[in-house]
Amino acid sequence: MAGHRPYGWAHEGLLPALGAELFASMPRRDQRTKGMAYLQGLLEAEGRKSIRNIAALFGGDAIEQSLHHFIVSSTWDWAPVRRALAQYVERVAQPQAYVVHPLIIRRAGEASVGVERRFVPALGQVVNAQQAVGVWAAAPDWSSPENWRLQLSPRWLADRGHRRQTDIPDTEVPESLGRCSVQAYQELIRKLRLPVRPVVMDARETDVAAVAGWLRAAGTPMVLRIGGTQRLTVEEPGYQHRGVSMTAQQVMSLVWHMRRPGRRPGEGPTSPRPVVTVRVRLSPAPARCEGRPDDTLVLMGVAERGHWPAELWLTDLTTSGVGELLQLASYARRVERDTTEVADRVGIRDFSGRSFAGWHRHATLASAAHVVAMLSGRVEPRLLGGTGRPAATGVVTRGRVGPGRPAAAGVAAHGLARVSN
Structure with missing residues (x-):
């Protein structure tokens, strides 16, 4: 593939090293060459990353x-490529949690797999996506x-014409957004063979x-953002409404006047952000948890700019400090920012x-391009697969992709040390 632009200086060490690992499962050299070209095109093509613009x-x-x-009709399997990418990230970046994050992808027509009219609460409107x-x-x-x-609706999966035209496997079944989210996480653990970590x-x-x-x-430990209408039963010892079922909003409204910001009894100093935690159970409890002695959860309310509560989080990490829980919750905002930037x-x-299959192959290689963009200029030369190329400049500054920017701070082992509240 002569005539292409050279790799950007910042990722010329990282891209070949990562590519060699990503595409090791591809049996043919021409597939590996095309994989590298597509990955490079995602990083360097101007405007929309269509196959035409990449080519x-x-x-x-x-x-x-x-x-x-x-991308569309080759025989290569994306699962080993995702596994290689995940193992690479494990080695160079040491993640602390998994964030399950929905993505709406707008489409003009109805032919692409899974496209239909949907109401998107975050947008407040119905979109074709x-x-x-x-x-x-x-x-x-x-x-x-x-x-x-991909979340596929009963309408899509019941239409034999749609299934045939888009090559949907027979194993795909209709799922709610919640079930699709949990399945995506379980695939990560089972098929990609990654360790269990808290899910945000x-x-x-x-x-x-x-x-x-x-x-x-x-x-799996969990930190779930919930709405104010979620029904819970208060289990906080000594609380006058203990055993009463009410909404999460009602719980937080009642405990606000009693709060010791950022504290449960016996916990450390207070948080600069007003935070209240209270022990609860889901009401009614999930069938798989009902009657278990460990089904107590913690509801955490967080204030923001005078609004109470701005966020509500439910977790089974009942022995974790407020600083640790806030750190985990912050990863959701980190992912939102990195999605956009x-x-x-x-x-x-x-x-x-x-x-x-084409959608999954593209999503896999776009994920690899994301890793290159995030880590260029941030990883130590010894982790670049033996290239030894020092990274003095990067393609990411505060998450923005572009050539010639100063290198971002190095990726370190960020443990979940308790924050001084």
């Missing part, structure tokens, strides 16, 4: 047809997507009790094909 870096129509076949769920590895100063799942998730548009039941049955800019929403 323009390398010479035009013939390359476009070749890359289209590579795909609904995907990403599972992101996260730490305080970075995040990257490691697994993706905005569960306000899901059945919270069902999600909590699935995660607890899998032995990095993932969108390397084309996570830009695949325009119809097929189920």
Whole structure:
């Protein structure tokens, strides 16, 4: 593929090293070459990361047809590529949690896999879109997507014509957003063989009790953002409303006047942000948790700019301090920021094909491009697969992709040390 632009200086050491690991599962050399070209194109193509724009870096129509076949109808399996990417991130960045994050991908037509009219609460409107769920590895100063799942509706999966035209596997079944989210996480643990870590998730548009039941049955610590209407039963010792079922908003309104900011009895100093925690149970408890002695949860209310509560979080990390819980909750905002500033800019929403496999292959390589963008200039030379190339400049400054920017701070092992509240 002669005539393409050279790698940007900042990622020329990282990109070949990562590519060699990512594409090791591909049996043919031409597949590995196309994989590298597509990954490079996601990082360097101008504007929308369409196959046409990516091919323009390398010479035009013939390359476009070749890359289209590579993404849409080739035989390579994306699962080993995702596993290699996740293992690479594990080695160089040491994530602290997983964030399950939904992604709405707007589409003009109805032919692409999973596209339909949907009401999106965050937008307050009905849009024509795909609904995907990403599972992101996260730490305080970075995040990257490691697994993706498309939510497919009963209407889509019942239509044999749609299934045939988009090559949806027979194994795909209708799922709620909550079930799709948990399945995406479980795939990460089982198929990609990653360790169990706390799952952080905005569960306000899901059945919270069902999600909590699935995660607890899998032995996964959870930090779930919930809405004010979620019903809970207060279990705080000495609390006058103990045993009473009420909404999360009512719980926090009642305890606000009694609060000791950022504290439970016996806990350390207060937080600069007003925070209240209270022990609760889901009401009614999930079937998989009901009657268990460990089904007590902690409801955490967080104030913001005088609004109480601005956020409500439900967790089974009942022995963790407020600082630790706030740190975990902050990873959701980290992922939102990195989606906008990095993932969108390397084309996570830009695949325009119809097929189920094509969407997953594109999402996998866009995730790899995200990792290159996030880590260029941030990893130590010894971790670049033996290239020895020092990273003096990077393509990321505060998450913004672009050439010639100063290097961001190095990625360190960020433990969940308690924050001084």
